Amino acid sequence: MRFELRQAYAQPPGAVDAAYADPALYPTLVGLPKLGDIEVLEHEADDARARLAIRFAFTGELPPAVTAVVDPRRLTWVQQSVHDLERGVTTFRLVPDHYPDRLSASGSATVTAAGDGSRRVVAGELKVRAPLVAGRVEQAIVSGLDEYLQAEAPTVDRYLAP
Numbered sequence: 001m002r003f004e005l006r007q008a009y010a011q012p013p014g015a016v017d018a019a020y021a022d023p024a025l026y027p028t029l030v031g032l033p034k035l036g037d038i039e040v041l042e043h044e045a046d047d048a049r050a051r052l053a054i055r056f057a058f059t060g061e062l063p064p065a066v067t068a069v070v071d072p073r074r075l076t077w078v079q080q081s082v083h084d085l086e087r088g089v090t091t092f093r094l095v096p097d098h099y100p101d102r103l104s105a106s107g108s109a110t111v112t113a114a115g116d117g118s119r120r121v122v123a124g125e126l127k128v129r130a131p132l133v134a135g136r137v138e139q140a141i142v143s144g145l146d147e148y149l150q151a152e153a154p155t156v157d158r159y160l161a162p
Helices: 013-020 134-160
Strands: 002-009 035-045 049-058 076-084 089-096 103-114 117-128
Touching: 002 134, 013 076, 013 103, 013 117, 013 134, 035 076, 035 134, 117 134
Parallel strands: none
Antiparallel strands: 002 117, 035 049, 049 076, 076 089, 089 103, 103 117
16 A cells, blocks of 8 residues: 655754654653554764664554554564665664564655755555455554644654754
8 A cells, every 4th residue: 555644844954854863752752642662772863864773562442453463562563764864864664573474564754844944755666465454454544644744743843943
């Protein structure tokens, strides 16, 4: 399933992009809907680029047909990301802790100017391999991701506020 999700920020693009490359941001995101147990595992950076590995857990509700084949407590993954701070583009790949044969996802996030603030577009492809319920699981994950990202943007703005 291809997806494209948008976020709006009051802060300028460079600040927003730099915030996502900063491991100190991620503890402030704990408690937002659908994703939880956020843990920064790795971080390395220089002036132009940053690499992060962050563990997430899906904490949203799933339909009974989905939980019959997928244990929701095992929906955890590591997001490996490379932040190109000069271009404002981040590429990412999700590496499942469990079900590696059933879930794959990758994409990019691009931050651009929008009015007095900025816009971040997260686009990618999510593939779930599960007989009969793959589409439902993909829809649930993308819907949960969208809800999370909408709640995340104001938190990032607050993180960046003086």
